Amino acid sequence: MAWTPITSQMYEEPSFLRTPHYLNYLSKLISSLNEFQFVLEKSLTYGIE
Secondary structure (H helix, E strand, O other): OOOOHHHHHHOOOOOHHHOHHHHHHHHHHHHHHHHOOOOOOOOOOOOOO
16 A cells, blocks of 8 residues: 555645645544444445454
8 A cells, every 4th residue: 555656645745634724624524424324335344343
């Protein structure tokens, strides 16, 4: 995974994840997903308890 272009782009200076405002927005967006129940296929959650 470390050799993929996306991984290196996540840590570059102008990265979305390194901008506090955008990171805060993303965090709130992901937190809002707690209101919903998602049913995942067994194959996606295999080995996760």
